[in-house]
Amino acid sequence: MDVLLLSRLQFAFTVAFHYLYPPLSIGLGVSLVVMEGLWLKTGNPVYHQMARFWTRVFALTFAIGVATGIVMEFEFGTNWASYSRFVGDVFGSALAAEGIFAFFLESGFLAILLFGWDKVGRKLHYFATWMVCLGAHFSAVWIVVANSWQQTPAGYRIEQTANGPRAVITDFWQMVFNPSSLDRLSHTLCGAWQAGAFLVISVSAFYLLRRRHETFAKASMKVGLGVALVASVLQIVTGHSSAVGVAENQPAKLAAFEGRYTTRDHAPLSLAGWIDEQQEDFAFNVEVPGMLSWLVHGNTAGVVRGLEEFKPEDRPPVNASFQFFHLMVAVGFGLLGLAGLGSWFCWRGTLFQHRWLLWLLVFAVLGPQLANQAGWFAAEVGRQPWIVYGELRTSDGLSAVVTSNLVLTSLVLFTVVYVLLFAVFAYLLNDKIHHGPDETDLIPSGALADHRRADA
């Protein structure tokens, strides 16, 4: 097998595995802020119990997120050295900013969040919870900014050097706020909030079905549904604005998402389909006439550009982009439906009697993961054949000195290690869920208890 394919496989695999965890940390971080905030506000010990239990789950996802995150940073250098030389001037600053502004913040205050319950006052502890949550969000900011620059480069010029061309920064803020940064950041964060919220919902629904820890589960369910509903509604909004941005900045990518080969007005929106890339047409397709033009331009007469405008070597893999994109959209609407339905019944006070819905909610935890992964793959496959859109081809980004045997070795190694990690993660998470919240957490201990007494 060739180095390009192996290197892409390895990066895709390591980033996909990593991407299971940070969205959970970001989403659980938001839930933790809500839970601990509710505890401080109401003094109801069940919120303290929730904060404690979900902090333990958070610690588990965070540890694997950290352990697998450093791999990506190293891979830019090990596998994509030519890419690193090309983008270092631009991309490197975003990565360094991520370290200084985000990673130090979250890892530092994580110590207090996890181990500080009995060492600091409750206000300082809550501050630490906020900082960890904020740090997790900041890390998303900088890495999405860096990735968005690859999608829609801005604020740079190309300079010739002895080692070939490289991108050099001309305007830092233009680089940071490149045309797709804000759309992609808001879309990614909503996906992360959904991931965390649906984990809380899923575990709570499971307890309710088993009639265990019911007070805890009902309270967790409400927090989870609240966050999930807000995130799922915003997700549709940010998804729409991302797609409009893609139509404007990366027309070949949008054409692949929708399987459009011809440029036309009154372009239909495909709901589901299968594309025959040889024939350059759908083998099967269900579509809504004029809908794509309407979504992109606000009127059905708008012209949507097709793949025919791009040379075959400049087109992304069409069917793969299409399927990933449509999977993401379908799951996204499904999650909105579930969050809406759950919230409606919760508001009516009948949710806990609808066992079928609770079962659906147990499995809904997979939804955000599926949608996040599919969305990420759609975004990155749709960017092909470019590693920096319009500037550097993926095949030109490889390390000059790394051979296929080396990459095969590392790919096998990472696969073995990650399979082991995933098995252990699943085992420990399952164990934590079966063990359930700690009844002794209903009584705050240590410094926190002292403060409560002092405040009372």
Added chain:
Amino acid sequence: MTYPEWLDLNAVWFVLVGVLFTGYALLDGFDLGVGALHLFSRTDEQRRIMLNSIGPVWDGNEVWLVTGGGALFAAFPNVYATVFSGFYLAFVLLLVALIFRAVAIEFRSKQPMTWWRRMWDVGFAAGSLTSALLIGVAMGNIAWGVPIDDRGEFAGTFIGLLHPYALLLGVTTVALFMMHGAIYLVMKTEGELQNLARGWVNRAMIFFIICYAVTTMATLLYVPHMAERVRANPWLFSVALVNMLAIANIPREIHHGHDLRAFLSSCTAMIALMALFGLEMFPNLVLSNPVRANSLTIYNAASSPKTLGIMLTIAITGVPVVLAYTASIYWIFRGKVRLDKMSY
């Protein structure tokens, strides 16, 4: 922000990248040292205390490496690209070692089974030991010089990286981190485990001093370019002197029960060692051996002045805040380790 013309931003970033990696060595150095000593402890409780002595801080300490890597990528992308792709297998192994170190801390005490705990004990120790060794081997290669072609690409092999001098520096790094970690443990523990740790300090120090003496001899004999600047500027010998005095001070402070001072002496010794390394390397980042002209320097491997300026602004804004809350967190978790229900 704009910086004055006379300020050599490339040199500033040479120092700042050095500071980040020195910070990493000081902080994660004791984590890796504790990990390397882990299997020498006897009971489950001792092992839990050792894990929890670094529990709240190891993660923040590893961030120094992540940020150092990011800064190297941004400031000197050619070095980042050449070294990471050239040392491919070594870096992949380092990643795997760091992964095991990280997850072993998190996983180990989550289940009571003996086989489970033993498995992660070994993972933690092996991960820490391998990380320390590989970091030292990488340093050894940077000091010795690696084959670089005229396009600035690495022209050697993985086996070529494992020459005796590099391995010697690897072992020396393990010894140094073990000494550093043992002192940290004396500071964080009490009772029987503390006595055990005192014994480790003595043995690790002897181990380190032997390695250090051999490394110094080998450097003077076989790597003379790593002594050139000090030879030409005798006043720089004071840095080497500080290093030696700081090391000599460690057993004295331990003997008098001044654990924190012993730890600070160890930190001073490490800072002096890194300073010597930096002084001898400057302005090279990677020496090309045998063709010296192909070396990667702070000038031919750097990003544009604009990027170096932007990054300096980022560093000036961010680093003081980072240092402030890192210090507060160490302050909050000061004192001896006590196990409670949130512990590992």
